[in-house]
Amino acid sequence: MQNLDTDVVIVGSGIVGATLACALLQQGIQVTLIEAKPLPTTTDKKTKPEQQIDPIDPRTFALTRASERILTKLGLWNLIMSQGVSPFREIHVWDANGSGEIHFDSATLVEPNLGYIVEQSVLQSALTTRLAEFKTLTYYRPAKVQYFHLTTNQAAMQVYLDNNQQLTTRLLVGAEGAHSPTRHLAGIPYKLLDHGQQAIVATVQTEYPHQETAWQRFLITGPLAFLPLANPYTSSIVWSIDTPLAQHLMKLDKIDFHQELEQAFAAKLGKIIASSERVAFPLQSRYVLNYVQPRLALVGDAAHTILPLAGQGLNLGLLDAAALSEVILTAQAQRKDFGRYQELRRYERWRKSDNLAMLKAMDSFKYLFSTSSLPLSWARHVGLSFVDVATPIKQLIMRQAMGLSNHLPSLAQS
Numbered sequence: 001m002q003n004l005d006t007d008v009v010i011v012g013s014g015i016v017g018a019t020l021a022c023a024l025l026q027q028g029i030q031v032t033l034i035e036a037k038p039l040p041t042t043t044d045k046k047t048k049p050e051q052q053i054d055p056i057d058p059r060t061f062a063l064t065r066a067s068e069r070i071l072t073k074l075g076l077w078n079l080i081m082s083q084g085v086s087p088f089r090e091i092h093v094w095d096a097n098g099s100g101e102i103h104f105d106s107a108t109l110v111e112p113n114l115g116y117i118v119e120q121s122v123l124q125s126a127l128t129t130r131l132a133e134f135k136t137l138t139y140y141r142p143a144k145v146q147y148f149h150l151t152t153n154q155a156a157m158q159v160y161l162d163n164n165q166q167l168t169t170r171l172l173v174g175a176e177g178a179h180s181p182t183r184h185l186a187g188i189p190y191k192l193l194d195h196g197q198q199a200i201v202a203t204v205q206t207e208y209p210h211q212e213t214a215w216q217r218f219l220i221t222g223p224l225a226f227l228p229l230a231n232p233y234t235s236s237i238v239w240s241i242d243t244p245l246a247q248h249l250m251k252l253d254k255i256d257f258h259q260e261l262e263q264a265f266a267a268k269l270g271k272i273i274a275s276s277e278r279v280a281f282p283l284q285s286r287y288v289l290n291y292v293q294p295r296l297a298l299v300g301d302a303a304h305t306i307l308p309l310a311g312q313g314l315n316l317g318l319l320d321a322a323a324l325s326e327v328i329l330t331a332q333a334q335r336k337d338f339g340r341y342q343e344l345r346r347y348e349r350w351r352k353s354d355n356l357a358m359l360k361a362m363d364s365f366k367y368l369f370s371t372s373s374l375p376l377s378w379a380r381h382v383g384l385s386f387v388d389v390a391t392p393i394k395q396l397i398m399r400q401a402m403g404l405s406n407h408l409p410s411l412a413q414s
């Protein structure tokens with residue numbers, strides 16, 4: 001068995017883990033990245049490795065201004081923009097049951113847009129390209145962690161991989177998403193709320209252009225969102241719906257699915273002309289009790305899983321990556337050991353309250369919009385209509401949605 005000494009080991013090179021790696025490598029910290037999935041292969045020989053995409057992940061993300069700033073400062077934003085992404089300038093939310101509706105426009109904030117819709121494959125390929133520029137990165141892929149333990153003097157974490165590699169590190173970071181094995185092996189407890197729903201994701205072509213607007217219709221069965229992509233007639237849909245109904249929709253042929261979708265969306269963008277393959281994601285909220293232990297930290301979905309209602313999960317994860325890298329670099333600059341519990345607690349205190357507030361807001365939002373009880377339905381109608389005319393409240397919500405209102409890490413500041 002070989003042994004490698006490395007400053008930080010990050011397990012999971014999804015968008016959050018890879019972003020954290022870039023933030024640390026850019027400042028001269030040695031990073032070892034471990035990813036379970038092999039690099040996707042393609043039959044197109046002309047495609048460069050960095051352009052290879054994961055064909056089974058059709059998710060798109062509504063990225064906030066805070067995320068845009070993080071990705072810009074890490075040299076990723078130009079790589080992302082060069083692949084074609086769509087800004088969204090407006091958000092329209094309306095309630096299928098009553099007459100409540102709310103409309104957000106970037107012009108009222110004197111901003112060019114409210115954010116960007118970026119496909120998962122675009123983000124992941126930009127990260128792969130950027131990571132390849134760091135000569136100090138050690139990358140094990142495909143590989144998994146089998147187990148780990150603190151050294152007897154607690155000055156390092158000893159990590160054992162399934163490829164016989166052994167690593168000694170000052171900090172082990174779990175970034176493997178919602179089902180994080182690092183969290184599991186560390187025995188960190190969490191509370192799970194299974195919503196009994198699934199989100200159906202697909203790309204669709206519509207009769208009318210999307211007008212660079214993110215549309216969301218709240219049905220009693222769950223919300224349906226149309227997010228604008230680079231082509232003006234193409235949107236990414238996220239349709240959250242009870243599991244039995246989702247299973248039924250997944251089985252429909254395209255013609256029947258298009259009809260159901262058109263009806264659920266009140267044909268806001270006209271007919272559905274074409275659609276991609278559909279993928280369904282189970283909807284769960286996961287509240288993790290501790291983000292850190294001595295020489296161990298969790299980031300992204302490993303630390304918190306929230307409903308995709310307002311498209312905030314990845315944005316929170318990117319803020320985790322920015323905050324943890326800041327805590328590490330500050331400790332390093334002060335000649336402190338960044339893997340010590342006292343240092344890592346700064347990261348936990350910083351991010352846990354923000355993430356929990358968003359998790360609770362999304363769960364309450366879902367409850368408010370998925371009930372037909374008269375008082376709540378009335379509150380929903382009055383609430384939406386009130387917020388729609390109350391400019392200061394609307395501006396506050398928009399700033400929050402753009403990720404601009406909390407104590408931001410310096411990577412997310414302008």
Ligand SMILES: Cc1cc2nc3c(=O)[nH]c(=O)nc-3n(C[C@H](O)[C@H](O)[C@H](O)COP(=O)(O)OP(=O)(O)OC[C@H]3O[C@@H](n4cnc5c(N)ncnc54)[C@H](O)[C@@H]3O)c2cc1C
Pocket residue numbers: 011012013014015016017034035036037059060061062063143144145175176177178181199201238281299300301302308310311312313314315316317
């Ligand atoms: C339908 C849907 C729509 C969404 N829309 C939005 C949106 O608009 N905006 C937004 O901000 N968020 C959105 N989210 C949330 C977002 O998808 C997640 O918050 C985000 O992808 C989490 O990123 P991550 O890197 O933490 O985890 P993941 O994306 O889950 O990545 C984890 C990585 O770890 C790897 N891995 C797993 N196990 C191991 C192991 N044992 N060893 C090594 N590697 C491992 C995986 O292969 C993967 O590469 C949405 C979620 C869903 C389900």
